[in-house]
Amino acid sequence: MTEKSRLLKAWEWHEQRLPIGHWLDHSLGSKYPAPKNLNYWWNFGSLALFMLVLMIITGVFLAMNYTAHTSMAFDSVERIMRDVNNGWLIRYMHANGASFFFIVVYIHIFRGLYYGSYKPPREVLWWMGVIIYLLMMATAFMGYVLPWGQMSFWGATVITNLFSAIPGVGDAIVTLLWGGFSVDNPTLNRFFALHYLLPFVIVGVVVLHVWALHIPGSNNPLGIEAAPADKIPFFPYYYAKDAVGLGVFLVVMFAVVFWLPNAMGHPLNYEKANPLVTPPHIVPEWYYLPFYAILRAIPDKLLGVIAMFGSILILFVLPWLDRHPVRSATFRPIFKIFFWVFLANGIMLGWCGSQLAEGLPLILSRVGTFWYFFHFIVLLPLLSWVETPKPLPASISQPVLSPAMKPAE
Amino acid sequence: MANTAHAHAAAAQGETRRDFLLHSTIAVGAVGGAMMVWPLIHSMNPAADTLSLSTTEFSVAGIAEGSGITVVWRGKPVFVRHRTAAEIETAKKDDTADLRDPQTDAVRAQKPDFLILVGICTHLGCIPLGMKATEPRGDFGGWFCPCHGSHYDTSGRIRRGPAPANLEVPPYTFLSDTTVRIG
Numbered sequence: 077m078t079e080k081s082r083l084l085k086a087w088e089w090h091e092q093r094l095p096i097g098h099w100l101d102h103s104l105g106s107k108y109p110a111p112k113n114l115n116y117w118w119n120f121g122s123l124a125l126f127m128l129v130l131m132i133i134t135g136v137f138l139a140m141n142y143t144a145h146t147s148m149a150f151d152s153v154e155r156i157m158r159d160v161n162n163g164w165l166i167r168y169m170h171a172n173g174a175s176f177f178f179i180v181v182y183i184h185i186f187r188g189l190y191y192g193s194y195k196p197p198r199e200v201l202w203w204m205g206v207i208i209y210l211l212m213m214a215t216a217f218m219g220y221v222l223p224w225g226q227m228s229f230w231g232a233t234v235i236t237n238l239f240s241a242i243p244g245v246g247d248a249i250v251t252l253l254w255g256g257f258s259v260d261n262p263t264l265n266r267f268f269a270l271h272y273l274l275p276f277v278i279v280g281v282v283v284l285h286v287w288a289l290h291i292p293g294s295n296n297p298l299g300i301e302a303a304p305a306d307k308i309p310f311f312p313y314y315y316a317k318d319a320v321g322l323g324v325f326l327v328v329m330f331a332v333v334f335w336l337p338n339a340m341g342h343p344l345n346y347e348k349a350n351p352l353v354t355p356p357h358i359v360p361e362w363y364y365l366p367f368y369a370i371l372r373a374i375p376d377k378l379l380g381v382i383a384m385f386g387s388i389l390i391l392f393v394l395p396w397l398d399r400h401p402v403r404s405a406t407f408r409p410i411f412k413i414f415f416w417v418f419l420a421n422g423i424m425l426g427w428c429g430s431q432l433a434e435g436l437p438l439i440l441s442r443v444g445t446f447w448y449f450f451h452f453i454v455l456l457p458l459l460s461w462v463e464t465p466k467p468l469p470a471s472i473s474q475p476v477l478s479p480a481m482k483p484a485e
Numbered sequence: 486m487a488n489t490a491h492a493h494a495a496a497a498q499g500e501t502r503r504d505f506l507l508h509s510t511i512a513v514g515a516v517g518g519a520m521m522v523w524p525l526i527h528s529m530n531p532a533a534d535t536l537s538l539s540t541t542e543f544s545v546a547g548i549a550e551g552s553g554i555t556v557v558w559r560g561k562p563v564f565v566r567h568r569t570a571a572e573i574e575t576a577k578k579d580d581t582a583d584l585r586d587p588q589t590d591a592v593r594a595q596k597p598d599f600l601i602l603v604g605i606c607t608h609l610g611c612i613p614l615g616m617k618a619t620e621p622r623g624d625f626g627g628w629f630c631p632c633h634g635s636h637y638d639t640s641g642r643i644r645r646g647p648a649p650a651n652l653e654v655p656p657y658t659f660l661s662d663t664t665v666r667i668g
Contacts, residue, residue, distance in 0.1 A: 137525050141532070159533040162524035319510065 101311070103286060109307035110314055111296035113472050117191075118294070119321035120184040122314075125282065126322060127177040132275050134170040135219075142222065144268035146261045149224035150348045168337040174216050175340045176329045178363035181209060190415055192403030193295040199395040201288035206391045208281050213364070213388075215274040218267040220361060225345030230358045232259045232267070238371075241381040258351060298472060299404030306472035357432060365429030366422050369441040370448065372433040383445065390452050397452055400460040407466040411459055414451065421447045540668035542660070545599055553616050555604060558667045562604035562612055563655060564628075565665075568639060573597045575626065576640035586650045590640045593654050601665065602641040603655050606630040608648035613637060628652070 091097055101107045141160050143152040156163035185205070188194055194202035221232045236253045240246040255262030296302055332339065340362060344355050360368050367384050374380040390397075405412040425444040431437035469475045541558040545565060548554055553566035568576070576590040594600050606613050608630065614620040615628035615637075623629030623636035625644045630637075635646030642651040657667045 133525065137528050140529065155532065155534060159535075161527045161530055161532060163528055163532070165524050166528055319514075 103290070104310060106309040106311040108290065108310040109304065110294050110310045111302035111472060112306055112308045112313075113296050113298065114294065114314065114317075115297050116317075116321055117183070117187040117297075118314075119318050120180050120187060122318045123180045123322060123325055124177065124184055127173060127180055128275065128278060128282065131170065131173050131177060132279075134166050134173060135272070135275065137166050138170055139272060142268075144222070144265050146224060146264055146349070149222060149264060153223045165333070168333045171341060172329065172333050172337060174219065175361070175363065176325075176332075177212070178216070180325075181212065182363070185209065186419060188295075189418075190405045190412075191295055191297060192299050192398070192400075192405070194395050195398070195403050196395065197292045198288070198295065201285060201292075202395060203392060204281055204285040204288055206388070208278055208285060209391075210388065211274055211278050211281065215271060215278070216361065216363070218271040218274075220345075221264065221267050222271060223345060224264065224349045226347045226349055226353075226355050227342045227345040227358065229259060229349035229351065230354055231360060232263065234358065235360075236263075238381050238384075241378045243378065260351075295403065296472065297404060297406065298469060298475075299402060299406070300468055300472070303471055359430055362426065362430070365427075366425035366444075367429070369425040369429035369437075370445045372429070373438070373441040373445040383449075387445075387448060390449070394452065394456075398456040398460055400463060400465075402465040402468065407468055408459075408463055409466065410463045414455055414459070417447075418451050421451070540666055542664060542666045544663050545665060546663040548599075550598075552618070555616055556667070558603075558655060563667060564600070564602045564604040564616060564641075564652070566600045566602075566616075567598060568594075568600055572626065572639040576638065579625075579638055579640070579642070582644075585643050588640075588642060588651055593640050593642075593651070595657070595659065599665075600639075600641060601655065601657055601667070603653040604628075605653070606632065606635055606648055607643065607650040607652065608633055608635055608646070613652070 087097070138156065141152065141156050141163065143149055153167070156167050158164075160166075188202065188205070217231070217235060221228045236250055236259065239253065240250045242249060251257065253263070254260065255266060293302065293307075342359065344358075359365070367387055370387050371380045371384040374383050400408065400411070402408055405415050421444050424440060425448065428437045428441035428444060433441070539559060541556055541563070543554075543556045543565070545567065548565065548567040550567050551569045551572075553564055555562045555564055557563070573590070580589045580591075590597070593602075604612050604616070609632065611630050611632035613623075613628035613630040613635070615622040621629045623644075625636050625638035627637040627639045627641055627644075629635070630646065630648065633647050635648035636644050637648075637652055638644050640651075641654075643649070655667050657665055660666055
């Protein structure tokens with residue numbers, strides 16, 4: 077008996093008792109058939125998983141050197157930067173990794189919006205994604221508080237104060253969140269505990285997300301059902317394709333980590349938290365800016381908070397707002413225009429969120445907020461009703477095999 | 486089609502362009518992964534501020550004969566005992582005794598009066614007793630480890646019990662007659 081077959085036998089013995097290889101092969105391997113026409117926009121799901129793993133690994137090593145106490149947190153982060161071996165690299169990977177994780181996830185979400193990936197039968201898959209997004213925002217927010225700089229402290233103060241808008245019990249809830257009467261050591265301690273916990277909750281929801289993905293299988297750029305003949309095994313085909321995208325992505329990310337590590341951060345967070353001085357202009361991290369603009373667009377505390385949370389929660393009912401039977405924007409010329417308008421509007425709201433809330437930015441953030449909700453509540457239901465789609469191909473192979481019948485797109 | 490023909494020709498020889506690309510991709514990925522793992526693991530090694538604590542200076546001027554002090558070096562206790570003439574004599578006499586970890590007293594003490602040892606039992610890291618007058622010093626008049634019963638003599642050598650080696654002598658220098666730097 078050769079050495080190799082002995083190893084193989086041992087592996088099979090183990091598989092009969094705990095079929096973990098079988099499970100992985102069916103989840104993300106050669107037994108998962110994926111449509112053969114997936115383009116590079118489909119790369120961002122595996123990139124998001126890569127980023128989640130990278131964030132957990134770098135985060136665990138940072139936690140080994142971090143002290144969650146108001147009198148030591150700032151200095152312990154500076155010690156990571158100056159004294160811990162490669163601490164600067166690990167911290168810059170984690171801090172910029174958060175931004176790149178959001179870049180990846182935003183592209184992943186907008187890919188789903190463009191190709192109608194939220195439509196039946198993928199509504200629960202979409203819900204799991206929205207839950208992951210919400211958990212990511214909570215995790216990133218609490219992580220940003222940990223270095224205990226000025227932006228950390230005042231960001232924590234402002235965001236927790238959002239809950240004070242709730243009538244009647246608002247103040248009691250904020251006191252509960254703080255564990256005191258201001259953002260202080262108890263707040264920092266619990267934020268650290270939760271910041272360490274939530275990524276593992278995200279891992280759990282990612283498992284559900286992938287599970288829900290496997291019931292109908294992946295959507296594709298044409299948005300039509302993929303026949304078994306039009307599918308290829310996820311391994312090795314999409315491993316190879318995703319590896320190309322991962323390589324390009326890592327080049328970009330590490331260019332930022334090495335040469336522009338503070339480009340997406342705020343210099344004020346290198347100043348230690350001072351509970352007695354609010355910085356003149358506090359802004360959240362860039363990935364919250366559109367929602368921050370919505371919050372400030374509305375001149376009423378409670379309604380502003382409702383609009384801000386509503387702007388994300390509305391994603392849960394998106395499958396019932398856009399009831400158009402055709403998924404892919406490729407075959408919906410009017411929807412496609414408004415998709416790009418919506419994206420541009422989101423970027424404009426982000427810019428508004430970075431400016432002082434007065435003058436032109438305030439006017440634009442009001443227009444943008446109106447358009448954001450108009451898109452979901454009026455436009456999408458209306459288009460589901462009136463838009464005539466272009467003719468759909470009969471199968472994924474058909475446009476390639478008989479180009480005469482290829483749609484205009 | 487020329488490429489296809491070429492690939493077929495190569496495949497006939499058992500080597501293809503695709504094999505080369507696959508293997509070089511895996512190799513680059515593996516090297517890249519390993520290059521990422523090292524900074525993470527190295528971050529667990531002592532940091533610059535920890536390494537900067539690696540020396541300790543103290544004075545032996547105030548230590549009465551027959552007693553000792555414990556100083557901290559790298560977070561570890563270091564025993565400094567001002568030995569009596571009788572203790573030194575016993576230690577030198579026992580140079581020829583049946584020792585588990587044979588060492589002469591002259592090697593273990595730069596100045597016979599002052600014995601300087603890392604106060605950590607070489608068995609499993611407890612701190613042996615014997616620095617205070619009220620503590621037991623074991624059957625050989627040196628130190629006694631209460632965790633698992635190791636006895637050390639007046640030169641800090643292991644004489645009985647489970648410990649495999651003598652109490653460690655740290656690197657030290659006498660900067661003057663009374664000032665010592667460890668590390």
